[in-house]
Amino acid sequence: MVQPATALDAATPGPVIAARNLDLTFATNDGPVHALRDVNLTIDKGEFVSFIGPSGCGKTTLLRVIAALEHPTGGTITVNGMTPDAARIQRAYGYVFQAAGLYPWRSIEKNIKLPLEIMGFDRAEQDRRVRDVLALVDLEGFGKKFPWQLSGGMQQRASIARALAFDADILLMDEPFGALDEIVRDHLNEQLLTLWARTGKTIGFVTHSIPEAVYLSTKIVVMSPRPGRITDIIESDLPRARPLDIRDTPEFLAIAHRVREGLRAGHAYED
Amino acid sequence: MSAALTDGPARASWALTGLMRGVLPVLSVLMAIIAIWYGASMMMNRAWTLDQMQRQNIDMTPIEIIAAAMTQERPVLPAPHQVAAEIWNTTIGEPIMRERRGQMQGNPRNLIFHAYHTLWPTILGFAIGGFLGVLLAVGIVHSRAMDMSVMPWAIASQTIPILAIAPIIVVVVSNLPALNAAVDQGWISDDTKLLVPKALISSYLSFFPVVVGMVAGLRSPQASDLDLMRTYSASRSQTFWKLRLPAAVPFLFTSLKVSIAAALVGTIVAELPTGARFGLGARLLTGSYYGQTIQIWSALFMAAICAAALVMILGALERVVLKRMGARA
Amino acid sequence: MRAVGLAPWGLPALGVALIVWAALNDTRLALILGVWFGAWALNAYLSERARSRGVRLVVPLIFGVTLLALWEMAVQLYDISFVILPAPSAIWARMITETATLWADFQQTILKGALAGYAMGCGAAFLTALAVDRSTFLQRGLLPVGNFIAALPIVGTAPIFVMWFGFGWQSKSAVVVAMVFFPMLVNCVQGLKASEVMQRDLMRTYAASYPQTLIKLRLPTALPFIFNGLKICTTLALIGAIVAEFFGSPTVGMGFRIKIEMGRLAMDMVWAEIAVAALAGSLFYGIVALIERKTTFWHPAQRRG
Incomplete structure (x- = not known):
């Protein structure tokens, strides 16, 4: 199942993502907004990294910088040892947005094929991959349905399937389960861990839920x-x-406690 | 995008980006249209000039040819400045009133006079159409039977090329016994009688956008808003006045703007096939009879100016009303 | 407090009272009112009781037939002058006897003038929208200007085009092109801008090229807007083609016929042409709406159930 999308990153021994003194300032009508300041971070292959913090802390912006959807105004960042833009053009990562963002005019199957068509996979390969990822997210038999015929949780699973379809080594997820209820969310969290264990991908995961972050991650930012x-x-x-x-274990609670302390410290600093 | 770091320049750069975003693109598109127009007018009028040149056996430099093509009396396509000059001459350059048979009357050479004759029925028709449209919308929202039977026909009525009926309406209305009797009794003047069919046609065109917009507006309150009214055990009319109508106001203004432009089109077209003597449509018609292209274009532009003015007045009204209703600008 | 309004039996009672009052004054009026209230009561009953698809079809049909019946009755009972309003039966009779003329006029005006202009105008507008698609600057300029021009009485250019392109169908097509171009352009430009930021970001994460984004994302999102433009333009096309004939045409065509028969006060023929125009307009609109339903089935406005 695990097969590198490009030979390049297999040959790169260094960190998958490395940010150094990263700055990002937006100019707005009300003056500059410092979305990111002096961010230093390395993420190694196969890690599951959560970004947690209150709204406006730049966690989504950081993820978007990694994905080359935003460009930093200072500092350096590499993805697979190259610039984020170069990595994007090599299709190094799959991105899952907060909303499922499936195209309503395409069936689930065709939605999952969307990146495959763009990246020029042949027909047979497209069909094979659609079958595989549908199984991976537990959506067998729903391929012919249209997104608006499915529940929110199923739509989000389909959007994850779409991000997995082209089998990039990195998966970037921006509060993918934020809009779902707790029970569905628990279930999807479990499935995500299974998937991660099976595929060995590097995952960047934005959330504002402490239990979710602690439950999923090997590293919490x-x-x-x-x-x-x-x-x-x-x-x-x-x-x-x-x-x-x-x-419910003390180890888990201890980490959750430290995360909460970190969040609180950030607030104290501000006041 | 320039980063603004202090307050003063921030405002200045904001104004600048505002200019870049709004005015500049529109201006460039307008300039492009005028440039294309000049080019086209050059191309289309040249033939005639060249022909004249050959007949009179004179030689002209290219500059002279261009100049001649831009100053013809009956050009195929008049140049923008010719139209502008004509508009100027027939508005500012002509008295609005003139003496005739010992009476002060409107001057038919003045374009404002014609615009007045078009605007009046437009506004009348718009008022009728708007009122009926709102009424119909209220009925449709409150009665299922009306919704199901009237709405499909209201939609179908707009797929009918209604303007083609204009001549019929004019004939029918001018033959209505009641109307003729009113003229004979001296209740209304002959001029007013000619106004009625125009107003009717423009009201037909203007009612539909109002119906559609108003139905959408009256239905725009969400289920939770309606439930809230139900918890107060508000009556239907209370729900209407306190919830549905205020919610519909923004929709209403949007559709009124569409509708008044449609009303103007209706009046002008009503003037075309009916041999009306006054009005912008009549001006178009006489222009086309005598090949006065400059006159046609100036009438068209006057119509455009009227449309813009009407829509702008409604826009201003909309801003005032919405502001008083507490909407943010 | 009791709600201000009519009790459920209030409206029918009012109707009956009105009919009785009318019967005392004018039996003909009572007859007309009777038919009207009868049909209305039937519709009110149907629309309250049953909600199936059949009812959705029958109710407006009853309404339409009632209108026709009232028209016929009014003309017959009150002896309305033929010039003011011919009865539907007279119009129908004329449509039967003059089918050949009507067909020839239809071909000239709709099939040649309107359709050719519609295709050219909408096609040109779509291509223009694609051409300015990559320049937000041009789009920002074109949208307000186009919106403004779309609200202008462009039919007024008809005499100009007749002067330029002669009396044939070509000049009618030209008028139609001028009328449909800007409404269509505005809709296309808006449609192409309609995709969500998130969906465009998604395409960027795939490093999709411009044509790929256009075909796979932006054209599909633009479809509802494009169809909206196409629907508006169906009516405009017919109006343009018919009205342009008022300014000069060969001796065939719907606008020509309306103008000539008006002069002869042959109002039944004029109404017959109008009926054909109405049918053609509804059919034209219906076909476009049907294609829309087939291609944008996914759009919330089109989903059923």
């Missing part, structure tokens, strides 16, 4: 706003196989 910056980076030592009830 705590951020705070005005200016958007990193206040703490927590390496999680929880085992990789995580049943849902791990959330």
Whole structure:
């Protein structure tokens, strides 16, 4: 199942994502907004990294910088050892947005084929991959349906399937489960961990839920706003196989506590 | 985009970007249209000039040819400045009133006089159409039977090329016994009688946008808003006045703007096939009879100016009303 | 407080009272009112009780037939002058006897003048929208200007085009082109801008090229707007083609016939032409709406159930 999208990153021993002194300032009518200031971060291959913080802390902006959807105004960042733009053109990552963003005029199957068509996969390969990723997100038999005929959770799974279809080594997810209810969310979290274990992808995951961040991640990046910056980076030592009830263990609670402290510190600094 | 770091320049650069975003593109498009127009007018009028040149056996430099092509009396396509000059001459350059048979009357050489004769029925028709449109919309929203039976026909009525009926309406109305009797009794003048069919046609064109916009507006309150009214056990009329109508106001203005432009089109077209003597449509018609292209274009532009003015007046009214209703500018 | 309004039985009672009052004064009026209230009561009953698709079709049909019946009755009972309003039956009779003329006029005006102009005008507008698509500067300029021009009485250019292109159908097509171009252009430009930022970002993460984004994302999102433009333009095309004939035409065509028969006060023939125009207009609109339903089935406005 695990096959590198390009030979290049297999040959790159360094970190998958490396940011150094990253700055991003937006000019607005009300003056400059410091979305990111002095961000330093490395992410290694196969890590599951969560970005957590209150709104306006720059977690989504950071993810968008990694995806080359925004460009930093200072500092350097590399993805797979190259600029984010170069990585984007090599289709190094799949991106999952907060809303599913499926095209209503395409069936689920055709939605998943969208990136495959753009990247020029042949027909047979497209069909094979659609079948594989539908199985991966538990949506077999729904390929012919249209997005608006599915529930919100199913739509979000389909959008994850779409991001997985071209099998990039990096998966960037921007609050993908933010709009879903808790029960669906737990279920999808579990599935995401299984998927990650099976594929060994590097995952960047934006969330504002502490339990979600601690449950999923090997590394938790705590951020705070005005200016958007990193206040703490927590390496999680929880085992990789995580049943849902791990959330009641003291180890889990200890990490959650540290995350909460980090978030609070960010606030104290501001006041 | 320039980054603005302090307050003063921020405002200045904001004004600049505002200019870049709004005015500049529109101006460039307008300039392009005028340039294309000059080019086209050059191309289309040249033949005649060259022909004249040959007949009179004179030689002209290219500059002279261009100049001649731009100053013909009956050009195929008049140049923009010719039209502008004509508009100027027939508005500012002509008295609006003139003496005739010992009476002060409107001057038919003045374009404003014609615009007046078109605007009046337009506004009348718009008022009728707008009123009927609102009424119909209220009925449609409150009665299922009306919704199901009238709405499809209201839509179908607009797929009918209604302007083609204009001549019929003119004939029918001018033959209405009641109307003729009113003229004989001296209740209304002959001029007013000629105004009625124009107003009717423009009201037919203007009612539909209002119906559609108003139905959408009256239905725009969400289920939760309606539920709130239900918890107050508000009556239907209370719900209407306190919730549905205010919610519909923005929709109403949007459709009124569409509708008044349609009303103007209706009046002008009503003037075309009916041998009306006054009005912008009549001006178009006489222009086309005598090949006075400059006159045709100036009438067209006057119509455009009227349309713009009417829509702008409604826009201003809209801003005032919405502001008083507490909407943010 | 009791709501201000009529009790459920109020409206029917009012109707009956009105009919009785009319019967005392003028039996003919009572007859007309009777038919009207009868049909209305039927429709009110149907629309309240049943909500199937059949009812959705029958109710407006009853309404239309009632209108025709009232028209016929009014003309017959009140002896309305033929010039003011011919009865539907008279118009129908004329349509039967003059089918050949009507068909020839239809061909000249609709099939040649209107359709050719519609295709050229809408096609040109679409291509122009694509051409300015990559320049937001041009789009910003074109939208207000186009919106303004679309509101102008462009039919007024008809005499000019007749002067330029002669009396044949070509000049009618030219008028139609001028009339449909800007409404269509505005809709296309707006449609091409309609895709969401997130969906465009998605295409960027795929490093999709401009044509790929256009074909796979922006054209599909533009479709509802494009169809809106196409629908508006169907009516405009017919109006343009017919009205342009008032300014000069060969001795065939719907506008020509309307003008000539008006002069002869042959109002039944004029109304017959109008009926054909109405049918053609509704059919034209219906076909475009049908294609829209087939191609934009996914749009919330088109989804059923």
